[in-house]
Amino acid sequence: MNEQSTIQRLINELSKLPGIGRKTAERLAFYLLKESDNVGRGLAEAILEVKQKVKFCSVCGNLTEGDPCGICCDPRRNRKIVCVVEEPKDIWAFEKLRTYNGVYHVLMGVISPLDGVGPEKLRIKELLKRIEASETEEIIIATDPNVEGDATALYLSKLIKPLDISVTRIASGLPVGGDLEYADSVTLSKALSGRRPL
Amino acid sequence: MFLESISLKNFRNYTDVNISFSHGTNLILGKNGAGKSNLLEAIYILSTSKSFRNAADNKIKRWGTYNYNVKGVFSSENGEYEIELSYVKDKKRLLINGAPEERISNILGFAYCVIFFFDDILLVAGPPKMRRSFLDLILSTIDPLYFEYLKNYLSAFKQKSRYLRDSSSIDYNLLKSWNEKLVDSGSYILHKRYSLVRFINSYIDKSVSEVFGFRYPFKVVYQTNVPRTNNEDSVEHIQSSFTEELEKNTDKEIRVSQCIIGPHRDDLVFTDEKHDVRTFGSIGEARLSSIILKCAQAEFYHQKKGIIPILLIDDILLELDKKNMEKVLILIYAESQKVITTTEVVKLPEIFLYDQMFNIDEKGNILCKGIRKPTQ
Missing domain, CATH: 3.40.50.300 (P-loop containing nucleotide triphosphate hydrolases)
Structure with missing residues (x-):
């Protein structure tokens, strides 16, 4: 393999990453070539290590190095409340809150027949088993507020409600600190219909 | 403007x-x-x-x-x-x-803007999709919420269609979930389309008849497979009628693997109470009817937005x-x-x-x- 194709291979691999196009991949590749060996080696090692060590939690589906994950093992967490999210990265968003004290369940996607994703491809069976095996009292469904996320939430509620467990959906509305005039009309109308007495 | x-x-x-x-x-x-x-x-x-x-x-x-x-x-x-x-x-x-x-x-x-051009005749004589697009454009222009619901309806419709087509066994709970999303956006669409059609008819009755000097014989009828309710000002009434009709036709939808109920199948018909202008009218009549629709569009913008x-x-x-x-x-x-x-x-x-x-x-x-x- 000559230099040309080695560099080409790196550029190809980099451009497979989300949000990185051909141009950016080239820039990154030439940056790595120019910088000291440590930069490239550090990055390569970090990538290899993360793929070796990080696994999905067998209970909630979160990304973790130990199994079950830190959140599932934490005795201070309230196991009666389970927040259902689409992706592990959604857990990170919730964890930044520091106020949510329940546990999570990652679906690994949403129902979308156009993408060939049905309920059987998601971690729904695991959720139902988990509910049966533990003393769950409330399920909070936090899928994205779009057509697919809503339909998935509706579907889950139909499965879980007969088990006599309360099912809630996170509210959608205006971003805090945002300007009302910049909100899109659907957000504004949802915020209006979900208004609360003061 | x-x-x-x-x-x-x-x-x-x-x-x-x-x-x-x-x-x-x-x-x-x-x-x-x-x-x-x-x-x-x-x-x-x-x-x-x-x-x-x-x-x-x-x-x-x-x-x-x-x-x-x-x-x-x-x-x-x-x-x-x-x-x-x-x-x-x-x-x-x-x-x-x-x-x-x-x-x-x-x-x-x-x-x-309102455009008057050769293809307007398709509003009367062309396929139903042209008439639905005509209503959708007018309502989306004055109401951004309508546009959003239209987009939502379309994605739910596509998802449900694919589900009906590709699934060997249907999970009723899942089908119901898609239906709920269709009802959510579709009822708003129906509600707004009903009121626009009412507006067009009152425009024909008043303004058009006045200018032509006689009661202009045509009116438009909104044809839908969602049963009409006696209170069309209420989105809730439309929602329950839509839901009921979807439930009634669930087996049929599964059998033919298609979404058969909902505003995506609706049409607008020009009639003189007995006949459909498309089949009985002359080209001149169809042309005039299409121009009147466009005039109604202009008047609707004026009434709703000033x-x-x-x-x-x-x-x-x-x-x-x-x-x-x-x-x-x-x-x-x-x-x-x-x-x-x-x-x-x-x-x-x-x-x-x-x-x-x-x-x-x-x-x-x-x-x-x-x-x-x-x-x-």
Whole structure:
């Protein structure tokens, strides 16, 4: 393999990453070539290590190095409340809150027949088993507020409600600190219909 | 609402032109193929982001170039807007008052225009999709929420259709979830479409009958497979009727693997109480009916938004007989700004006056911009 194709291979691999196009991949590749060996080696090692060590939690589906994950093992967490999210990265968003004290369940996607994703491809069976095996009292469904996320939430509620467990959906509305005039009309109308007495 | 000026770069046959318009009637004169309609197309594209001739953007750019740019200055009681739409590297970009907009659909609701052109006859004689799009465009223009619900309905519809088509065994809970999403957005769509159709009929009953001097015999009927309720002002009533009908037809939908209930199948029919104009009317009647629909669109914008839209008329009135043409000229707003194309001035009726004339030669040069007002 000559230099040309080695560099080409790196550029190809980099451009497979989300949000990185051909141009950016080239820039990154030439940056790595120019910088000291440590930069490239550090990055390569970090990538290899993360793929070796990080696994999905067998209970909630979160990304973790130990199994079950830190959140599932934490005795201070309230196991009666389970927040259902689409992706592990959604857990990170919730964890930044520091106020949510329940546990999570990652679906690994949403129902979308156009993408060939049905309920059987998601971690729904695991959720139902988990509910049966533990003393769950409330399920909070936090899928994205779009057509697919809503339909998935509706579907889950139909499965879980007969088990006599309360099912809630996170509210959608205006971003805090945002300007009302910049909100899109659907957000504004949802915020209006979900208004609360003061 | 007025169009003050427009500038086109690499748009259709125009390399680079700037045109200022009169607030009254602007007449665009030119031979076939000179590029008269292209000017109307440019104005219309600033109103809806799309060509009324349904042309793709790469057909709109001037032959041999890679991008086009249209910029218009519109004025209304609320002030001036500068709308700029450009097509660069296969992508459209929208600037409103110099600020970039994230979504091209944000263009709706700024420049209110109504186009009258040859294909309008398809509103009466063409496929149902044309009529649904007509209603959807009007309602999306005045109501951004309608546009959002329409998008939501479409994605839920596509998902459910695929589910019905591809699944060997149907999970009723899942089907119900898609149905709930359809009802959620579809009921709002139905609610708004019902009220628009009611408006069109009252417009025909009052304004049209008044101008024509007799009770105009046609009305429009909204045909839907969602059973009508006696309280169509209430979205909740429509929701329960829609839900019930979906439930009733669940087995049938599974059997044929298709979404058969919902506003995506609806139609608008022009009838004279006994007959459907499509099958019994003459071409002239169909033409007149389609023009009346467009006049109703202009009146609807006026009633709902207090804005008199700009009327873009592409040679259309010439297919009517003289009497009907004069009636239509009375029906369309005297105080509205008009941009009208024609091949010859002599074809126009006597009552037709204009404030400014543009003469386009065969090469697309706009030669004469002088103001001419004919004596009555």
